Amino acid sequence: MTDTPTLDERRNQLVNEITATRELPEAVERAMRTVPRDQFLPGLDPSRAYTDEAVSIKDNPDGPLPLSLASVPSIVAMMLAQLGAKPGERLMECGAGTGYNAALMAEVVGPDGSVTTVDIDSDAALHARSMLDKAGYERVTVIERTGLLGAPENAPYDRMIATVGLWDIPEAWWEQLADGGRLVLPFRWRGQTRSVALNRRGNTLVSDGMELCGFVPIIGQDGERMVKLSDGTIRLHFDQDQAVVGDALGEVFSTPLNEVWSQARVGGQEPFDGVWLRATVSDDSVCRLEVTPEALEAGVRRPAIPIRTPALVEGGSLAYMILLREDVDAERPWRLGVAGYGPEGTVLARRLVGHIDAWGADRTAVPTMTIHRRVGPLVGGADGHVIAKDESVVVLAF
Numbered sequence: 001m002t003d004t005p006t007l008d009e010r011r012n013q014l015v016n017e018i019t020a021t022r023e024l025p026e027a028v029e030r031a032m033r034t035v036p037r038d039q040f041l042p043g044l045d046p047s048r049a050y051t052d053e054a055v056s057i058k059d060n061p062d063g064p065l066p067l068s069l070a071s072v073p074s075i076v077a078m079m080l081a082q083l084g085a086k087p088g089e090r091l092m093e094c095g096a097g098t099g100y101n102a103a104l105m106a107e108v109v110g111p112d113g114s115v116t117t118v119d120i121d122s123d124a125a126l127h128a129r130s131m132l133d134k135a136g137y138e139r140v141t142v143i144e145r146t147g148l149l150g151a152p153e154n155a156p157y158d159r160m161i162a163t164v165g166l167w168d169i170p171e172a173w174w175e176q177l178a179d180g181g182r183l184v185l186p187f188r189w190r191g192q193t194r195s196v197a198l199n200r201r202g203n204t205l206v207s208d209g210m211e212l213c214g215f216v217p218i219i220g221q222d223g224e225r226m227v228k229l230s231d232g233t234i235r236l237h238f239d240q241d242q243a244v245v246g247d248a249l250g251e252v253f254s255t256p257l258n259e260v261w262s263q264a265r266v267g268g269q270e271p272f273d274g275v276w277l278r279a280t281v282s283d284d285s286v287c288r289l290e291v292t293p294e295a296l297e298a299g300v301r302r303p304a305i306p307i308r309t310p311a312l313v314e315g316g317s318l319a320y321m322i323l324l325r326e327d328v329d330a331e332r333p334w335r336l337g338v339a340g341y342g343p344e345g346t347v348l349a350r351r352l353v354g355h356i357d358a359w360g361a362d363r364t365a366v367p368t369m370t371i372h373r374r375v376g377p378l379v380g381g382a383d384g385h386v387i388a389k390d391e392s393v394v395v396l397a398f
Contacts (some may be wrong), residue, residue, distance in 0.1 A: 007038055017052065017352065018074045027087075028080045031107035034071070040098040040131045041070060055126065057098060060078060070098045071163060075195075075213055082184045082197040082209055083161050084107055090154065092176065092184075093117040093161035094147030094218070099128030103137045105161075116141040116151045120219055148220050150176045157181060165193050167239075169205070170387040174373050177197035186215040187369075188265040189387055189394065190280045191237045191288025191310070192273070196369055197363035203373040210366050212273050223390060229253065233295035234311065238287040241388050246329065249298065249315040249342075256264045257301055258340040259322065260349040264360030272336060274363055276310040279355040281396045282385050283369045285348070289320045301339040312352050317342025319349040321356070336360075370395045 005262030006012070015032045018024070024032075038049035048055070080101075085091055087110040093102055093277040096119035105115045107214040117140060119125045132140050141150050147162065148170045155176035162185035169183075177183055178199055198205035206219045216222075228236050230253050238244045241348035266272050270348070279286045289311040291303050303309035304321040310318035319340040326395075327333045338358050340349035370384070372393040384397030 005397040007036065007046055010047060011037065013099050013353045014050045014052065016075060016092070018077050021228070022074070022078060022081070024077055024081050024092070025084065027085070027108045028077060030078055031080075031104040034107055035100065035103045036069075036135060036314060037073065037100055039135045040100040040103070040132075045051045053241070057124070058290075067217060070100060071215070076101055076104070076109075078211055079161060079163075079184055079195050079213075080104060081283065082195060083159055084115075085159050085183065088112040089158040090156070091172070091247075092151055092154070092157045092160045093163065094150070094161070094166075095119060096124055096128035096142055097163055098138070099132040099135075099142070101161075101163055102128065102142075103132060103135055106137050106140050108321070109287070111139070114139070114141070114154060116143065118143045118145050118147045118149075120144070120149050121147045125200070126264075132365050140211045145349065146220055147218060148172065152176060152183045158181070162186060162218070163215065165215040165216070167221045168374050169371055169373075169382070169392045171373075171391050174203070177212070186213050188217065190239060190276075190278070191287040192276050193208050195279070197372065203375055205371040207369040210369070212271070230295055230298070230300070233292045233298065235292075236311070236318075237290065239387075242284065242313075244313055245315075247317065249313070252316055252342045252345075254296075254301055254317055255343070255345070258346045258349060259337055260333060260340065260346065260353050261299075261324070262339040262356040262360065264356050265326070265329055265338045266336060267332045270332065270336070272321075272359075274365075275336070275356050275359045277367070278354065278359045278365070279310060279312075280385075283312065283351070283355065284385075284387075287313050287318075289318075294325070303339075304336070312348045314344060314348060315342070317344035317348055318343055318395075319352050321352065365398060367396045367398050368398075 012088045038046040054072045077284045085108045095115040102117040128311045129142040150172040156178040157184045165186045165188050181200050183198045194210040197209040223240045289309045291306045322337050322339045338349040338352045340346045382393040382395045387394040
């Protein structure tokens with residue numbers, strides 16, 4: 001018989017699994033080996049606290065996504081590595097969740113630093129406060145408030161982090177982040193979410209890293225839109241600045257299908273989300289397509305990933321990414337292509353294939369994102385592709 005691992009052993013094994021695939025700063029690794037995640041998830045089988053999975057802590061009666069989650073530990077570690085906090089610094093977190101992330105940050109900044117965490121949900125804020133106290137992190141400040149307002153009480157902050165998806169940079173955050181400070185947030189644009197690490201330089205934020213992630217969107221920002229097609233079995237998600245007209249697309253899936261194939265191939269476990277990222281650097285028509293099993297049963301061409309596939313949309317036409325197993329390459333048996341519908345579907349398909357082939361030629365390339373505060377015209381114009389938000393202007397460039 002083998003002995004059942006202790007919780008300390010399970011916690012260390014989880015961190016070992018994370019560090020086997022990602023290098024972590026010493027302070028972050030030490031914090032993750034120290035803070036007992038199981039204590040922040042009462043009622044859950046303690047052993048489950050040390051699996052690399054998210055845990056819902058409050059359901060959402062108005063939608064499929066929960067109101068609050070304990071994030072996947074490897075994503076927590078990745079974002080804390082992006083944040084790069086140092087002992088003695090002042091940190092703010094938007095989205096208290098269970099309080100676990102705030103405890104990790106408290107370990108990193110030490111007794112001479114400070115951590116303030118904000119959550120709009122009263123139950124989440126109370127849970128975080130209670131769990132932090134029980135785990136010995138009474139020095140963390142927990143505030144019940146919309147994260148869009150930040151926490152001016154303890155500002156300015158050296159670093160700020162969000163654990164909810166943000167579509168824009170709130171004006172209050174510009175007021176509270178110190179010049180030269182660092183911001184890490186799950187940023188949403190053109191239907192995708194990336195954990196973007198940004199450094200502040202006056203009225204601009206400049207990225208030095210992006211990682212794929214997925215987070216519950218923050219309550220209070222409404223820059224994203226959605227239209228239902230094919231009796232609601234297909235959903236198209238887009239941003240408010242995009243010229244998408246649902247009525248024009250009403251019959252698009254009853255038009256002939258045209259397939260165009262790229263030169264790019266992928267392995268079974270090889271990510272290809274970089275196609276989406278690359279397309280947004282130059283193309284304003286990028287959206288997210290969500291296709292339900294009912295639509296697939298009705299004969300709609302299966303997207304590469306049915307619940308979240310990049311699409312190009314213009315007028316009454318659209319095109320989206322698809323896959324085909326060819327097995328001509330044992331390591332990369334899947335070929336990437338595009339399905340086009342509507343009068344300009346083939347044109348859009350060829351354009352998306354161009355983005356796929358550009359990604360295929362340089363799969364690790366990551367663009368730079370510069371976010372300008374909306375305080376006047378851009379000084380010297382924008383050197384890159386501009387995306388307008390309500391409170392900021394985003395510029396993407398390679």
